[in-house]
Amino acid sequence: xxxxxxxxxxxxxxxxxxxxxxxxxxxxxxxxxxxxxxxxxxxxxxxxxxxxxxxxxxxxxxxxxxxxxxxxxxxxxxxxxxxxxxxxxxxxxxxxxxxxxxxxxxxxxxxxxxxxxxxxxxxxxxxxxxxxxxxxxxxxxxxxxxxxxxxxxxxxxxxxxxxxxxxxxxxxxxxxxxxxxxxxxxxxxxxxxxxxxxxxxxxxxxxxxxxxxxxxxxxxxxxxxxxxxxx
Amino acid sequence: xxxxxxxxxxxxxxxxxxxxxxxxxxxxxxxxxxxxxxxxxxxxxxxxxxxxxxxxxxxxxxxxxxxxxxxxxxxxxxxxxxxxxxxxxxxxxxxxxxxxxxxxxxxxxxxxxxxxxxxxxxxxxxxxxxxxxxxxxxxxxxxxxxxxxxxxxxxxxxxxxxxxxxxxxxxxxxxxxxxxxxxxxxxxxxxxxxxxxxxxxxxxxxxxxxxxxxxx
Numbered sequence: 001x002x003x004x005x006x007x008x009x010x011x012x013x014x015x016x017x018x019x020x021x022x023x024x025x026x027x028x029x030x031x032x033x034x035x036x037x038x039x040x041x042x043x044x045x046x047x048x049x050x051x052x053x054x055x056x057x058x059x060x061x062x063x064x065x066x067x068x069x070x071x072x073x074x075x076x077x078x079x080x081x082x083x084x085x086x087x088x089x090x091x092x093x094x095x096x097x098x099x100x101x102x103x104x105x106x107x108x109x110x111x112x113x114x115x116x117x118x119x120x121x122x123x124x125x126x127x128x129x130x131x132x133x134x135x136x137x138x139x140x141x142x143x144x145x146x147x148x149x150x151x152x153x154x155x156x157x158x159x160x161x162x163x164x165x166x167x168x169x170x171x172x173x174x175x176x177x178x179x180x181x182x183x184x185x186x187x188x189x190x191x192x193x194x195x196x197x198x199x200x201x202x203x204x205x206x207x208x209x210x211x212x213x214x215x216x217x218x219x220x221x222x223x224x225x226x227x228x229x230x231x
Numbered sequence: 232x233x234x235x236x237x238x239x240x241x242x243x244x245x246x247x248x249x250x251x252x253x254x255x256x257x258x259x260x261x262x263x264x265x266x267x268x269x270x271x272x273x274x275x276x277x278x279x280x281x282x283x284x285x286x287x288x289x290x291x292x293x294x295x296x297x298x299x300x301x302x303x304x305x306x307x308x309x310x311x312x313x314x315x316x317x318x319x320x321x322x323x324x325x326x327x328x329x330x331x332x333x334x335x336x337x338x339x340x341x342x343x344x345x346x347x348x349x350x351x352x353x354x355x356x357x358x359x360x361x362x363x364x365x366x367x368x369x370x371x372x373x374x375x376x377x378x379x380x381x382x383x384x385x386x387x388x389x390x391x392x393x394x395x396x397x398x399x400x401x402x403x404x405x406x407x408x409x410x411x412x413x414x415x416x417x418x419x420x421x422x423x424x425x426x427x428x429x430x431x432x433x434x435x436x437x438x439x440x441x442x443x444x445x446x447x
Contacts, residue, residue: 070381070427071420072388074399079420082412161282168284172392179287186294194295201283201291208282 004195008185012199015176015184021095023176025203031095031177032164035102036156042107047114048140061111068108073166077101081173098170106163113155117148154219161208161215168204178203236401237422243319243387243397248380250323255330262335263360273331280328285321286389292321293393318390322383329379337372338364370441377434384430385423398422 015023022030049061068076080101084092121144129139171180182200186193262273280288293314297305308316341364349359391400402419406412 066428067424070385070424070431072385072399072423074388074391075402075416075420075423078399078403079416082416165282165284168286169389169392179284179290182290192298194291194298197287197291197295201279201287204283204287205279209278212282 001195004192005199008189008196011181011185012178012203015181021093021176023178024181025178027095027175027177027180028164028167031098031102031167031170031175032160034099035106035167036110036160036163038099038103039106039110042103043110043114046107046111047118050111050115051118065108065111068105069112073101073105074169074172076105077170077173080104094170094174095176097173098167098175102163102167102170105166106159109159109162110156113152113159114148117152117155118144120151121147151222154215154222157211157215157218161211164208164211165204232401232405233398233418233422235396236398236419237426239315239395240387240397241426243315243322243390243395244384246319247322247326247383247387250319251326251383252330254323254327255334258327258331259334259338277328277331280325281332285325285386286392288325289318289321289389289393293317314390314393314395318387318393318395322386322390325386326379326383330376333372333375333379334368336375337368337370340371341367373438373441374434377431377438380434381427381430384427388423 011024013024014026015021017023017026021027046061046064049057050065052058052061077098080097084097084100125143125147126139129143134143167175167177168179170177171183174180178200182196185196189196258273258276261269264270296317300308345363345367346359349363350356354362387397388399390397391403394400398419402415405415409415
Protein backbone atom coordinates (compact mmCIF):
# COMPACT_ATOMS: atom_id res chain seq x y z
CA UNK A 1 0.00 0.00 0.00
CA UNK A 2 2.81 2.42 0.96
CA UNK A 3 4.62 1.49 -2.24
CA UNK A 4 1.48 2.07 -4.23
CA UNK A 5 0.95 5.50 -2.73
CA UNK A 6 4.60 6.41 -3.24
CA UNK A 7 4.39 5.51 -6.90
CA UNK A 8 1.01 6.98 -7.71
CA UNK A 9 0.36 9.50 -4.95
CA UNK A 10 1.40 12.39 -7.13
CA UNK A 11 -0.89 11.35 -9.99
CA UNK A 12 -3.75 11.19 -7.51
CA UNK A 13 -2.93 14.60 -6.07
CA UNK A 14 -2.14 16.75 -9.09
CA UNK A 15 -2.42 14.52 -12.18
CA UNK A 16 0.23 15.14 -14.82
CA UNK A 17 0.99 18.66 -13.57
CA UNK A 18 3.51 20.39 -14.01
CA UNK A 19 4.06 18.64 -17.36
CA UNK A 20 0.40 18.87 -18.28
CA UNK A 21 -2.82 20.42 -17.04
CA UNK A 22 -3.49 20.37 -13.30
CA UNK A 23 -5.41 17.20 -12.53
CA UNK A 24 -6.13 14.70 -9.82
CA UNK A 25 -7.71 15.81 -6.58
CA UNK A 26 -6.50 19.38 -7.16
CA UNK A 27 -8.16 19.36 -10.57
CA UNK A 28 -11.43 18.20 -9.04
CA UNK A 29 -11.37 20.97 -6.44
CA UNK A 30 -10.46 23.60 -9.01
CA UNK A 31 -13.23 22.52 -11.38
CA UNK A 32 -15.83 22.46 -8.61
CA UNK A 33 -14.76 25.82 -7.14
CA UNK A 34 -14.66 27.58 -10.52
CA UNK A 35 -17.95 25.93 -11.50
CA UNK A 36 -19.76 27.15 -8.44
CA UNK A 37 -18.17 30.61 -8.54
CA UNK A 38 -19.00 30.94 -12.23
CA UNK A 39 -22.57 29.79 -11.72
CA UNK A 40 -23.20 32.20 -8.86
CA UNK A 41 -23.76 35.45 -10.82
CA UNK A 42 -26.14 33.70 -13.24
CA UNK A 43 -27.92 31.97 -10.39
CA UNK A 44 -28.34 35.30 -8.61
CA UNK A 45 -30.09 36.81 -11.63
CA UNK A 46 -32.22 33.71 -12.24
CA UNK A 47 -33.11 33.36 -8.58
CA UNK A 48 -34.21 37.00 -8.36
CA UNK A 49 -36.12 36.59 -11.63
CA UNK A 50 -37.95 33.63 -10.09
CA UNK A 51 -39.34 35.92 -7.38
CA UNK A 52 -40.19 38.69 -9.84
CA UNK A 53 -43.81 39.73 -10.25
CA UNK A 54 -43.24 40.45 -13.95
CA UNK A 55 -44.64 37.34 -15.62
CA UNK A 56 -42.40 36.91 -18.73
CA UNK A 57 -39.22 37.12 -16.63
CA UNK A 58 -40.65 34.73 -14.07
CA UNK A 59 -41.71 32.27 -16.77
CA UNK A 60 -38.35 32.35 -18.55
CA UNK A 61 -36.39 31.77 -15.35
CA UNK A 62 -38.75 28.95 -14.33
CA UNK A 63 -38.27 27.23 -17.68
CA UNK A 64 -34.47 27.57 -17.31
CA UNK A 65 -34.49 26.05 -13.84
CA UNK A 66 -36.84 23.18 -14.69
CA UNK A 67 -35.02 22.34 -17.91
CA UNK A 68 -31.54 22.13 -16.46
CA UNK A 69 -32.68 20.33 -13.37
CA UNK A 70 -34.39 17.62 -15.46
CA UNK A 71 -31.47 16.75 -17.75
CA UNK A 72 -28.56 14.59 -16.58
CA UNK A 73 -25.24 16.43 -16.32
CA UNK A 74 -23.64 14.03 -18.86
CA UNK A 75 -26.14 15.23 -21.45
CA UNK A 76 -25.24 18.86 -20.75
CA UNK A 77 -21.54 18.02 -20.96
CA UNK A 78 -22.11 16.37 -24.34
CA UNK A 79 -24.01 19.46 -25.49
CA UNK A 80 -21.15 21.71 -24.38
CA UNK A 81 -18.62 19.43 -26.04
CA UNK A 82 -20.54 19.79 -29.29
CA UNK A 83 -21.82 23.37 -29.12
CA UNK A 84 -19.09 25.44 -27.45
CA UNK A 85 -16.47 24.93 -30.22
CA UNK A 86 -19.13 25.71 -32.85
CA UNK A 87 -20.19 28.88 -31.05
CA UNK A 88 -16.75 30.38 -30.49
CA UNK A 89 -15.22 28.87 -33.59
CA UNK A 90 -12.16 27.16 -32.14
CA UNK A 91 -11.00 24.12 -30.24
CA UNK A 92 -11.71 24.21 -26.54
CA UNK A 93 -9.79 22.18 -23.94
CA UNK A 94 -11.89 19.56 -22.09
CA UNK A 95 -11.51 21.42 -18.79
CA UNK A 96 -13.21 24.56 -20.13
CA UNK A 97 -15.91 22.50 -21.83
CA UNK A 98 -16.74 20.74 -18.58
CA UNK A 99 -16.60 24.06 -16.74
CA UNK A 100 -19.20 25.58 -19.10
CA UNK A 101 -21.49 22.59 -18.63
CA UNK A 102 -21.14 22.67 -14.86
CA UNK A 103 -21.81 26.42 -14.71
CA UNK A 104 -25.04 26.00 -16.66
CA UNK A 105 -26.10 22.95 -14.64
CA UNK A 106 -25.30 24.44 -11.24
CA UNK A 107 -26.87 27.80 -12.09
CA UNK A 108 -30.29 26.09 -12.05
CA UNK A 109 -29.70 24.47 -8.65
CA UNK A 110 -28.14 27.58 -7.11
CA UNK A 111 -31.01 29.71 -8.42
CA UNK A 112 -33.44 27.58 -6.44
CA UNK A 113 -31.37 28.06 -3.29
CA UNK A 114 -31.32 31.82 -3.82
CA UNK A 115 -35.06 31.88 -4.50
CA UNK A 116 -35.71 29.90 -1.33
CA UNK A 117 -33.46 32.28 0.60
CA UNK A 118 -35.32 35.32 -0.71
CA UNK A 119 -38.73 33.80 -0.07
CA UNK A 120 -37.88 32.73 3.46
CA UNK A 121 -37.45 36.33 4.58
CA UNK A 122 -40.43 37.74 6.48
CA UNK A 123 -42.67 39.86 4.26
CA UNK A 124 -42.38 42.67 6.78
CA UNK A 125 -38.80 43.25 5.69
CA UNK A 126 -39.84 44.21 2.16
CA UNK A 127 -42.82 46.21 3.35
CA UNK A 128 -40.71 48.13 5.84
CA UNK A 129 -38.03 48.83 3.23
CA UNK A 130 -40.60 50.07 0.73
CA UNK A 131 -42.31 52.12 3.42
CA UNK A 132 -39.13 54.06 4.19
CA UNK A 133 -38.93 54.94 0.51
CA UNK A 134 -36.50 52.39 -0.97
CA UNK A 135 -37.17 51.32 -4.58
CA UNK A 136 -37.34 47.73 -5.84
CA UNK A 137 -33.62 47.40 -6.54
CA UNK A 138 -32.59 49.28 -3.43
CA UNK A 139 -34.75 46.97 -1.34
CA UNK A 140 -33.28 43.95 -3.10
CA UNK A 141 -29.65 45.04 -2.79
CA UNK A 142 -29.56 46.56 0.66
CA UNK A 143 -32.29 44.68 2.53
CA UNK A 144 -33.23 41.33 0.99
CA UNK A 145 -29.97 40.00 -0.46
CA UNK A 146 -27.65 40.65 2.50
CA UNK A 147 -30.01 38.77 4.81
CA UNK A 148 -30.86 36.02 2.34
CA UNK A 149 -27.24 35.39 1.39
CA UNK A 150 -25.99 35.03 4.93
CA UNK A 151 -28.86 32.61 5.66
CA UNK A 152 -27.91 30.66 2.56
CA UNK A 153 -24.31 29.88 3.48
CA UNK A 154 -25.01 26.31 4.70
CA UNK A 155 -27.02 25.51 1.56
CA UNK A 156 -24.28 26.95 -0.61
CA UNK A 157 -21.75 24.74 1.14
CA UNK A 158 -23.95 21.70 0.54
CA UNK A 159 -24.22 22.69 -3.11
CA UNK A 160 -20.42 22.84 -3.24
CA UNK A 161 -20.37 19.24 -2.02
CA UNK A 162 -22.83 18.28 -4.76
CA UNK A 163 -20.68 20.08 -7.31
CA UNK A 164 -17.55 18.23 -6.20
CA UNK A 165 -19.41 14.97 -6.65
CA UNK A 166 -20.85 16.08 -9.99
CA UNK A 167 -17.42 16.92 -11.45
CA UNK A 168 -16.41 13.26 -11.28
CA UNK A 169 -18.37 12.59 -14.46
CA UNK A 170 -16.23 15.05 -16.42
CA UNK A 171 -13.52 12.43 -16.93
CA UNK A 172 -15.70 11.02 -19.67
CA UNK A 173 -14.65 13.81 -22.05
CA UNK A 174 -11.05 13.60 -20.85
CA UNK A 175 -10.93 16.23 -18.13
CA UNK A 176 -8.00 15.38 -15.90
CA UNK A 177 -9.61 15.24 -12.48
CA UNK A 178 -9.55 12.66 -9.71
CA UNK A 179 -11.58 9.94 -11.46
CA UNK A 180 -9.41 10.40 -14.56
CA UNK A 181 -6.27 9.88 -12.45
CA UNK A 182 -7.73 6.65 -11.09
CA UNK A 183 -8.48 5.46 -14.61
CA UNK A 184 -4.94 6.37 -15.68
CA UNK A 185 -3.34 4.50 -12.78
CA UNK A 186 -5.57 1.59 -13.57
CA UNK A 187 -4.33 1.32 -17.10
CA UNK A 188 -0.71 1.40 -15.91
CA UNK A 189 -1.21 -1.02 -13.05
CA UNK A 190 -3.82 -3.39 -14.56
CA UNK A 191 -4.24 -5.25 -11.25
CA UNK A 192 -5.47 -4.13 -7.86
CA UNK A 193 -8.34 -2.17 -9.35
CA UNK A 194 -10.30 -2.22 -6.13
CA UNK A 195 -7.45 -0.54 -4.25
CA UNK A 196 -7.19 2.27 -6.79
CA UNK A 197 -10.90 2.99 -6.76
CA UNK A 198 -11.16 2.75 -2.99
CA UNK A 199 -8.50 5.43 -2.62
CA UNK A 200 -10.51 7.57 -5.00
CA UNK A 201 -13.70 6.89 -3.04
CA UNK A 202 -11.95 7.67 0.27
CA UNK A 203 -10.78 11.03 -1.03
CA UNK A 204 -14.31 12.06 -1.94
CA UNK A 205 -15.63 10.54 1.27
CA UNK A 206 -13.44 12.54 3.63
CA UNK A 207 -13.67 15.78 1.70
CA UNK A 208 -17.45 15.72 1.30
CA UNK A 209 -18.16 14.39 4.79
CA UNK A 210 -16.05 17.17 6.27
CA UNK A 211 -17.77 19.90 4.24
CA UNK A 212 -21.24 18.52 5.01
CA UNK A 213 -20.44 18.49 8.69
CA UNK A 214 -19.23 22.08 8.47
CA UNK A 215 -22.50 23.01 6.75
CA UNK A 216 -24.47 21.38 9.56
CA UNK A 217 -22.51 23.27 12.23
CA UNK A 218 -23.03 26.56 10.42
CA UNK A 219 -26.72 25.83 10.04
CA UNK A 220 -27.13 25.21 13.75
CA UNK A 221 -25.22 28.40 14.46
CA UNK A 222 -27.48 30.40 12.15
CA UNK A 223 -30.58 28.87 13.66
CA UNK A 224 -29.44 29.82 17.14
CA UNK A 225 -28.68 33.29 15.93
CA UNK A 226 -32.17 33.64 14.49
CA UNK A 227 -33.67 32.47 17.76
CA UNK A 228 -31.48 34.94 19.59
CA UNK A 229 -29.52 32.27 21.44
CA UNK A 230 -26.05 32.99 20.08
CA UNK A 231 -23.74 35.08 22.18
CA UNK B 232 -31.85 1.86 -30.83
CA UNK B 233 -33.25 4.84 -29.00
CA UNK B 234 -36.22 2.75 -27.91
CA UNK B 235 -33.96 0.08 -26.38
CA UNK B 236 -32.04 2.88 -24.69
CA UNK B 237 -35.20 4.28 -23.14
CA UNK B 238 -36.29 0.77 -22.13
CA UNK B 239 -32.96 0.02 -20.41
CA UNK B 240 -32.99 3.43 -18.70
CA UNK B 241 -36.48 2.81 -17.37
CA UNK B 242 -35.66 -0.73 -16.29
CA UNK B 243 -32.61 0.53 -14.43
CA UNK B 244 -34.64 3.32 -12.84
CA UNK B 245 -37.56 1.16 -11.70
CA UNK B 246 -35.27 -1.67 -10.59
CA UNK B 247 -33.06 0.62 -8.51
CA UNK B 248 -36.11 2.41 -7.10
CA UNK B 249 -37.75 -0.83 -5.92
CA UNK B 250 -34.55 -2.49 -4.64
CA UNK B 251 -33.38 0.76 -3.07
CA UNK B 252 -36.65 1.29 -1.26
CA UNK B 253 -36.69 -2.29 0.03
CA UNK B 254 -33.12 -1.88 1.20
CA UNK B 255 -34.02 1.39 2.93
CA UNK B 256 -36.90 -0.30 4.80
CA UNK B 257 -34.56 -3.10 5.81
CA UNK B 258 -32.04 -0.55 7.12
CA UNK B 259 -34.79 1.25 9.04
CA UNK B 260 -35.75 -2.05 10.67
CA UNK B 261 -32.12 -2.91 11.45
CA UNK B 262 -31.67 0.50 13.01
CA UNK B 263 -34.17 -0.52 15.70
CA UNK B 264 -31.70 -3.09 17.03
CA UNK B 265 -30.26 -1.47 20.14
CA UNK B 266 -26.66 -2.29 19.30
CA UNK B 267 -23.95 0.30 18.87
CA UNK B 268 -22.12 -1.79 16.30
CA UNK B 269 -25.18 -2.19 14.06
CA UNK B 270 -25.89 1.54 14.23
CA UNK B 271 -22.28 2.45 13.48
CA UNK B 272 -22.27 0.15 10.45
CA UNK B 273 -25.50 1.69 9.16
CA UNK B 274 -24.15 5.20 9.72
CA UNK B 275 -20.99 4.33 7.79
CA UNK B 276 -23.06 2.77 4.99
CA UNK B 277 -25.17 5.92 4.69
CA UNK B 278 -22.19 8.28 4.86
CA UNK B 279 -20.27 6.31 2.22
CA UNK B 280 -23.15 6.38 -0.23
CA UNK B 281 -23.94 10.03 0.38
CA UNK B 282 -20.42 11.39 0.19
CA UNK B 283 -18.89 9.44 -2.68
CA UNK B 284 -19.96 10.40 -6.22
CA UNK B 285 -22.36 7.96 -7.82
CA UNK B 286 -20.03 7.44 -10.79
CA UNK B 287 -17.24 6.39 -8.46
CA UNK B 288 -19.59 3.97 -6.72
CA UNK B 289 -20.48 2.43 -10.07
CA UNK B 290 -16.78 2.19 -11.00
CA UNK B 291 -15.93 0.57 -7.66
CA UNK B 292 -18.63 -2.06 -8.19
CA UNK B 293 -17.84 -2.79 -11.80
CA UNK B 294 -14.03 -2.70 -11.74
CA UNK B 295 -13.18 -3.28 -8.11
CA UNK B 296 -15.70 -5.60 -6.54
CA UNK B 297 -15.26 -8.61 -8.85
CA UNK B 298 -11.84 -9.06 -7.16
CA UNK B 299 -13.40 -9.78 -3.79
CA UNK B 300 -16.80 -11.22 -4.65
CA UNK B 301 -17.12 -14.97 -4.14
CA UNK B 302 -16.57 -16.92 -7.35
CA UNK B 303 -20.05 -18.41 -7.45
CA UNK B 304 -21.72 -15.01 -7.17
CA UNK B 305 -19.42 -13.56 -9.81
CA UNK B 306 -20.21 -16.35 -12.25
CA UNK B 307 -23.89 -15.90 -11.57
CA UNK B 308 -23.69 -12.16 -12.32
CA UNK B 309 -21.57 -12.76 -15.41
CA UNK B 310 -24.17 -15.13 -16.80
CA UNK B 311 -26.64 -12.32 -17.25
CA UNK B 312 -25.92 -8.77 -18.35
CA UNK B 313 -22.87 -7.98 -16.21
CA UNK B 314 -22.84 -4.24 -16.79
CA UNK B 315 -26.54 -3.86 -16.11
CA UNK B 316 -26.36 -5.95 -12.93
CA UNK B 317 -23.48 -3.99 -11.43
CA UNK B 318 -25.06 -0.67 -12.37
CA UNK B 319 -28.30 -1.83 -10.76
CA UNK B 320 -26.49 -2.90 -7.58
CA UNK B 321 -24.55 0.36 -7.34
CA UNK B 322 -27.56 2.59 -8.00
CA UNK B 323 -29.83 0.62 -5.64
CA UNK B 324 -27.37 0.82 -2.77
CA UNK B 325 -26.72 4.48 -3.51
CA UNK B 326 -30.36 5.49 -3.49
CA UNK B 327 -31.19 3.27 -0.50
CA UNK B 328 -28.95 5.41 1.72
CA UNK B 329 -30.88 8.53 0.73
CA UNK B 330 -34.31 6.86 1.07
CA UNK B 331 -33.27 5.59 4.49
CA UNK B 332 -32.37 9.11 5.61
CA UNK B 333 -35.69 10.42 4.29
CA UNK B 334 -37.67 7.73 6.13
CA UNK B 335 -35.64 8.32 9.27
CA UNK B 336 -36.30 12.04 9.30
CA UNK B 337 -39.97 11.20 8.64
CA UNK B 338 -39.99 8.98 11.74
CA UNK B 339 -38.25 11.72 13.70
CA UNK B 340 -40.95 14.20 12.67
CA UNK B 341 -43.61 12.01 14.28
CA UNK B 342 -43.90 13.18 17.85
CA UNK B 343 -42.98 10.76 20.60
CA UNK B 344 -46.46 11.27 22.01
CA UNK B 345 -47.80 9.26 19.07
CA UNK B 346 -45.84 6.23 20.21
CA UNK B 347 -46.85 6.77 23.80
CA UNK B 348 -50.52 7.07 22.83
CA UNK B 349 -50.29 3.93 20.68
CA UNK B 350 -48.64 1.99 23.49
CA UNK B 351 -51.13 3.18 26.05
CA UNK B 352 -54.10 1.90 24.02
CA UNK B 353 -52.44 -1.51 24.19
CA UNK B 354 -50.46 -1.82 20.94
CA UNK B 355 -47.12 -3.62 21.12
CA UNK B 356 -43.89 -1.92 20.03
CA UNK B 357 -44.03 -3.57 16.60
CA UNK B 358 -47.74 -2.78 16.18
CA UNK B 359 -47.18 0.83 17.17
CA UNK B 360 -44.43 1.07 14.56
CA UNK B 361 -46.45 -0.62 11.82
CA UNK B 362 -49.88 0.94 12.37
CA UNK B 363 -49.10 4.33 13.87
CA UNK B 364 -45.56 5.54 13.22
CA UNK B 365 -44.72 4.19 9.76
CA UNK B 366 -47.96 5.23 7.97
CA UNK B 367 -47.40 8.79 9.18
CA UNK B 368 -43.64 8.78 8.70
CA UNK B 369 -43.88 7.59 5.11
CA UNK B 370 -46.24 10.46 4.38
CA UNK B 371 -43.74 12.94 5.74
CA UNK B 372 -41.08 11.28 3.65
CA UNK B 373 -43.03 11.38 0.37
CA UNK B 374 -41.76 14.74 -0.99
CA UNK B 375 -38.04 14.10 -0.35
CA UNK B 376 -38.37 10.54 -1.67
CA UNK B 377 -39.91 11.82 -4.90
CA UNK B 378 -37.14 14.37 -5.20
CA UNK B 379 -34.52 11.67 -4.72
CA UNK B 380 -36.22 9.41 -7.26
CA UNK B 381 -35.92 12.16 -9.85
CA UNK B 382 -32.21 12.42 -9.12
CA UNK B 383 -32.01 8.63 -9.40
CA UNK B 384 -33.61 8.86 -12.82
CA UNK B 385 -30.93 11.29 -13.96
CA UNK B 386 -28.24 9.16 -12.33
CA UNK B 387 -29.15 6.18 -14.51
CA UNK B 388 -27.29 8.05 -17.26
CA UNK B 389 -24.06 7.51 -15.30
CA UNK B 390 -24.32 3.79 -16.00
CA UNK B 391 -23.00 4.55 -19.48
CA UNK B 392 -19.46 4.80 -18.09
CA UNK B 393 -19.37 1.02 -17.70
CA UNK B 394 -21.16 0.41 -20.98
CA UNK B 395 -24.75 -0.18 -19.96
CA UNK B 396 -26.81 0.36 -23.11
CA UNK B 397 -29.09 2.98 -21.58
CA UNK B 398 -30.29 6.12 -23.32
CA UNK B 399 -27.13 8.25 -23.05
CA UNK B 400 -24.92 5.37 -24.18
CA UNK B 401 -27.13 4.75 -27.21
CA UNK B 402 -27.13 8.45 -28.03
CA UNK B 403 -23.33 8.49 -28.05
CA UNK B 404 -23.28 5.38 -30.23
CA UNK B 405 -25.79 6.78 -32.72
CA UNK B 406 -23.86 10.05 -32.81
CA UNK B 407 -20.63 8.22 -33.60
CA UNK B 408 -22.32 6.28 -36.38
CA UNK B 409 -24.35 9.04 -38.07
CA UNK B 410 -22.67 12.34 -37.06
CA UNK B 411 -26.15 13.87 -36.83
CA UNK B 412 -25.14 15.23 -33.46
CA UNK B 413 -27.66 18.04 -33.19
CA UNK B 414 -30.74 15.98 -34.03
CA UNK B 415 -29.90 13.07 -31.78
CA UNK B 416 -28.98 15.35 -28.86
CA UNK B 417 -32.22 17.32 -29.21
CA UNK B 418 -34.30 14.15 -29.29
CA UNK B 419 -32.60 12.55 -26.30
CA UNK B 420 -32.67 15.78 -24.28
CA UNK B 421 -36.40 16.04 -24.93
CA UNK B 422 -36.87 12.41 -23.90
CA UNK B 423 -35.06 13.05 -20.60
CA UNK B 424 -36.97 16.27 -20.08
CA UNK B 425 -40.39 14.68 -20.71
CA UNK B 426 -39.69 11.63 -18.55
CA UNK B 427 -38.36 13.81 -15.70
CA UNK B 428 -41.40 16.05 -15.85
CA UNK B 429 -43.66 12.99 -16.00
CA UNK B 430 -42.04 11.55 -12.88
CA UNK B 431 -42.31 14.94 -11.16
CA UNK B 432 -46.00 15.19 -12.06
CA UNK B 433 -46.73 11.67 -10.82
CA UNK B 434 -44.82 12.53 -7.66
CA UNK B 435 -46.81 15.70 -7.12
CA UNK B 436 -50.01 13.71 -7.50
CA UNK B 437 -48.81 11.18 -4.98
CA UNK B 438 -47.86 13.95 -2.56
CA UNK B 439 -51.38 15.32 -2.90
CA UNK B 440 -52.96 11.90 -2.37
CA UNK B 441 -50.83 11.25 0.71
CA UNK B 442 -50.45 14.63 2.39
CA UNK B 443 -48.12 14.78 5.38
CA UNK B 444 -50.83 16.11 7.62
CA UNK B 445 -54.38 14.78 7.75
CA UNK B 446 -55.77 18.18 8.63
CA UNK B 447 -55.04 19.66 5.22
